[in-house]
Structure formats: structure tokens, C-alpha cells
Amino acid sequence: MQRILIVDDEPMIRKGFLALVKKYDPKLEVCAANNGLDAMQKMQHFSPDIVLTDIRMPKMDGLSLSKAIHETKTNTSVVIISGYDDFQYAKQCISYGVKEYLLKPVTEAELYPVLDKLLSLQKHTAVSLSLYEEWLKDAEEAIWTLDDIRLEELLDRWRTTYAKEGVQVSQCQQLVADGLDILQRRLQARGFKAVLPQNVISTLNIREAADYFQNAIREIANQILHYRSGNQKKLFDEAIRFIDLHIKEDVSLETIAEKVGLTPAYFSHYFKKIAKESFVQYRMRKRIELARALLEMPQYKVVDAGLEAGFPNYTYFHKVFKKMTGYSPTEYRAMMGIK
Known part of the structure; x- marks a missing residue:
């Protein structure tokens, strides 16, 4: 309309x-x-x-x-x-x-x-700037997380949307220039400065402008990969370190997503893709591992082990522990030979 x-x-x-x-x-x-x-x-x-x-x-x-x-x-x-x-x-x-x-x-x-x-x-x-803004946000996260599959999907969508028949040459050129400028500034705010080959975008036709834009985006991703010394785990290790450090605390997914510079929805998807389990599942598994280690120490009472591992009360601790291990905390401790 x-x-x-x-x-x-x-x-x-x-x-x-x-x-x-x-x-x-x-x-x-x-x-x-x-x-x-x-x-x-x-x-x-x-x-x-x-x-x-x-x-x-x-x-x-x-x-x-x-x-x-x-x-x-x-x-x-x-x-x-x-x-x-x-x-x-x-x-x-x-x-x-x-x-x-x-x-x-x-x-x-x-x-x-x-x-x-x-x-x-x-x-x-007509080009919807709100939709272009959404595309830029998705592209920024795909570049920063080096999600090659997602990035290629986004680049294909960009070409079919903004380099199609009916789009004016000057309009396509402006989208390329503005898109690269916005992405570079946002990545610089994350602490990374991309270097792109000089090109007079105003001299390019639509096909050439689209090619330049896609190649420039891929080059930025390659520079980030090199900047991280080829570390394929990307932001995952940083997120895991933060979660493990605060495993006893009720730290939300939103807090961790902000810590690594991603939106909560994208971080949740990204975490599950890399860890093969959700953020909630990972945190619960780590808390149970900590609780088991504490139960193996005679100086810890069963109730204290649960609280120390981040469970709010013994009832919940008992329920989760038995579900994940097959034993109640007391039964587990008895198996360790501790009364």
C-alpha cells in the first residue's frame, strides 16, 4: 500500500x-x-x-x-x-x-x-530502509561471528533485492556505499578496523556494484579471521569463559549476548550451533558437574553443595540432579563412600 x-x-x-x-x-x-x-x-x-x-x-x-x-x-x-x-x-x-x-x-x-x-x-x-537496516544488522553479526553459510545467504538476498531489474544505478551505488560505511563503523565500534580496496563506486554499473559489495563483505570477514589468528571458535570461547566464571550466578542469556556483542536471539542460535546444546542446557550441565565435585568433598553438606553450585533451593537441586544423573544427591554421595 x-x-x-x-x-x-x-x-x-x-x-x-x-x-x-x-x-x-x-x-x-x-x-x-x-x-x-x-x-x-x-x-x-x-x-x-x-x-x-x-x-x-x-x-x-x-x-x-x-x-x-x-x-x-x-x-x-x-x-x-x-x-x-x-x-x-x-x-x-x-x-x-x-x-x-x-x-x-x-x-x-x-x-x-x-x-x-x-x-x-x-x-x-522503492527500497525499504527499515528492511535494509535489518539486513545490515544480520550481516554485521554474520561477519563478526564468521558464519560463512549465513553470510552467503545474506549476500544472495542482497543481490536479488537491491541489484534487481527496476532498481536505479544511482540507488544501487548509494546502497553499496552506505552499507559498507555503516558496517565498517559498527565493526570499528567493536574494536576492529577493516581496510577495503579503493574503488570509485559512482563509476560502477549495477552488476559491478553488486560484485564489489559482495567481494568487500567477504574481504572484511577474511580480515577478521586473520585478525583472530585463524581462531575458528570465534566468540564461542569468550562466551564459555564468561559463563563458567559466573556459573553460580543467575546470569541471563541477554547479559552474555551483550558481553560478546550479539543480539540475544542470534546468540542463542549461534551458541546452540557451536555447543550442540542450548545455553540453558549447557549452564545446567556445568552446575551439575560442579555439584558432583562438591558432593565428593566430605566437608560440604548436601544442601550446601546445591546452593554453592547455583541452585536456589534443595528441592530444585534434588529434582534436577536426579533427572540428569539418575541418582539423588544423597545417593550419589553414598556411592562415593561418604556418609
Whole structure:
């Protein structure tokens, strides 16, 4: 469903534009704002394909709004609605990617061809920045964990989504440049600085830009592998050390995920893939191992062994211990010859 945002400080003009747009296509989602600042706030939850905006408005005018939209690097098309006296002023917006200028009063004959053109263009070239942001997060984690299979899946998805027919060359080039810049900055925040070969992305066609992007991503992963001296266990050892060090404490999966720089969901998947058991299963197994070691020491009471191993009470300790070993803590101690 395509969306249009109407921005004007005059209530009657907003109402008139709403009626015109709804008459053009009742299926369109339409929202209105009374100035540029209001529009920017609404755009946080309502991502428009087209913004129709007046020039002269309080708080934030149409020129400032056009600049702000341009700086977000979204695929939103901006149409300036201007009074005659504002037309020269409106031309300043050309550097902010404004697509069309319409002079007040606007009629169906003037507005509808513009909507035809811009909505048709959006259908073929629209790129969801929120989905691209999700892709970048997934790619960052796959690169950092050196998950080659996941990374190749993501690269294939990138190519079929952002280097397909209908995507403009300049748009693909921008996605490559922005994507690599964001990934490099995020990895640098983790303590790793990637070095990529210099390339003038603006000279590449879509196929060349996609090839360069994929090769650059793989090169970053190779540099991380080399940086870690070929350690194939990657972040797993760091996570295990932290868990073992705090095995007696009720440390959450979220805490450990943050420690190694991953989202909880991805860390859970990653941990199970490497350890062949879930985080909860691993922690419980290690606690039982610790409890068994303590039960083999005569100076420890059975109850104290459970508490020392991280179990909140004896009932729970007894239940888990017997389930995992086949013996109760007391029976296990008797088997060790300890009364």
C-alpha cells in the first residue's frame, strides 16, 4: 500500500488536498501534518512514498523539510506546493532532490499526472530502509561471528533485492556505499578496523556494484579471521569463559549476548550451533558437574553443595540432579563412600 503525506499549515488547504488524493485513488494511505516539524515526527511511524508540502510554514518550512528528508536518504519523493511569490525560493530545493513544483491553487489536471509519474516510479524502485537496516544488522553479526553459510545467504538476498531489474544505478551505488560505511563503523565500534580496496563506486554499473559489495563483505570477514589468528571458535570461547566464571550466578542469556556483542536471539542460535546444546542446557550441565565435585568433598553438606553450585533451593537441586544423573544427591554421595 503506497502512502502520501500532505504538509500545510492551512486546515482548509490540507482538507482540499486530502480530498483530491482520495479521489485520485481511495486505496492510497494518506496522512496530514500542519508543518515540517509535525511531518518529521509523523514520518517516524508513517513512511510516505510521496510528500506534498507547502513552502511557508511555522516551526519548520518546506525547504527545511525537503533538506531533512533528503538527509535521511529515504526513497521518498518530495513535491513542493508553492505560491507564485515563493517559486524562486522553491527552486532552492533542487539540491534536496525535490521531484516536482506545483503552483497554488492546485487542480486535478495538475496534481494527478504528477502522482501518476511518482507512484509508478516508486513501484519499481522503492527500497525499504527499515528492511535494509535489518539486513545490515544480520550481516554485521554474520561477519563478526564468521558464519560463512549465513553470510552467503545474506549476500544472495542482497543481490536479488537491491541489484534487481527496476532498481536505479544511482540507488544501487548509494546502497553499496552506505552499507559498507555503516558496517565498517559498527565493526570499528567493536574494536576492529577493516581496510577495503579503493574503488570509485559512482563509476560502477549495477552488476559491478553488486560484485564489489559482495567481494568487500567477504574481504572484511577474511580480515577478521586473520585478525583472530585463524581462531575458528570465534566468540564461542569468550562466551564459555564468561559463563563458567559466573556459573553460580543467575546470569541471563541477554547479559552474555551483550558481553560478546550479539543480539540475544542470534546468540542463542549461534551458541546452540557451536555447543550442540542450548545455553540453558549447557549452564545446567556445568552446575551439575560442579555439584558432583562438591558432593565428593566430605566437608560440604548436601544442601550446601546445591546452593554453592547455583541452585536456589534443595528441592530444585534434588529434582534436577536426579533427572540428569539418575541418582539423588544423597545417593550419589553414598556411592562415593561418604556418609
